Amino acid sequence: MSQDITLYIDSQFFSPYAMFAYVALREKRLPFAIQKMDLAGTAHRAPAYRQLSLTGRVPTLVHGDFSLSESSAIVEYLDDAFPPPRHLALLPASLQHRARARQVQAWLRTDLVALREERSTAVIFRQPSSSPLSASGKAAAQQLFEAADQLINERGEDLFGAWCMADTELALMLKRLVSNGDPVPAKLHAYVERQWQRPSVQAWLGHQEG
């Protein structure tokens, strides 16, 4: 398991899914190379990349002669291949917390479409949008707030007693609204700001600048 690791990501560092794979690798304290793909061009559609990723998607993790795409699968793979206690766990150890974390991860990837479209990660990583949320966007934000309110305790701490990937992923979804100046309940706002200070997230943000 000591082979080289490379992470293929979008050259703008905008993809939230590339960010999650990047954060996972940083949290595991694994050295890795970054290979930037110009998604505006056709690099990710080239046969060599399709072969590597199977589906042409970003991010793709290459570990030795094994390659894997889909950020949720990458997170699980890293937890299986580089388990605690030697490496930080990316998912909670308890059966029910682990299940809830995976529910949150899957939900954020497949629902709240209007929110993801109207508040793309460009509003976080580049500049806010001047368009107000549509009715669908507002409804999605409300749905997010209701679920997040049930999940996050009054002190705005990590979801399951210690950080896990679902914290970064939920914080990113809420951050779309925070960065844009849309109204976000105080408890959720505090949760996001705490998660955003994590060194792995700050390291990702460092790639945005300059």
Added chain:
Amino acid sequence: MSQDITLYIDSQFFSPYAMFAYVALREKRLPFAIQKMDLAGTAHRAPAYRQLSLTGRVPTLVHGDFSLSESSAIVEYLDDAFPPPRHLALLPASLQHRARARQVQAWLRTDLVALREERSTAVIFRQPSSSPLSASGKAAAQQLFEAADQLINERGEDLFGAWCMADTELALMLKRLVSNGDPVPAKLHAYVERQWQRPSVQAWLGHQEG
């Protein structure tokens, strides 16, 4: 872990994600009750169901006093809570196969949008659509064929040497085209027909009739 299990699904038995949770429970040989939700009505938006599911989504698994939605999280939970050898594994044991299975599961849930829209599961469970695929629909089908061709061997056998959830999930995606009479490469067609004979899938289909 001997508490009662209930699966909340759509009353039409159309949701592919409800089907996957159902198949997972059958494969584990766990007894469970089915609670039908009328998605055309507002049952899944009622506060009690939102509380249970956190997000109002179908399917939701209730196991004792724990409830969980998102089919991929349900599959993982069942594999963690009812592991082999006492129960059949839903995911491969090998690190790399396990990762690839999760990649396929995540990909099928988040990509190929045009194919999922133009060939909804109604074309499998009720009746084919008379509309030809759009250019986007055809492109998605082609993408599916290319990935499936790399994953499935010449004899059209299970993806990873023994059945896993990714087999049923990939077969369902291909079956959208097979059921509709859209052209599907012979090897993939054979794979689908084999997967479709699985007793757990046949049990699901039994709910469609009558």
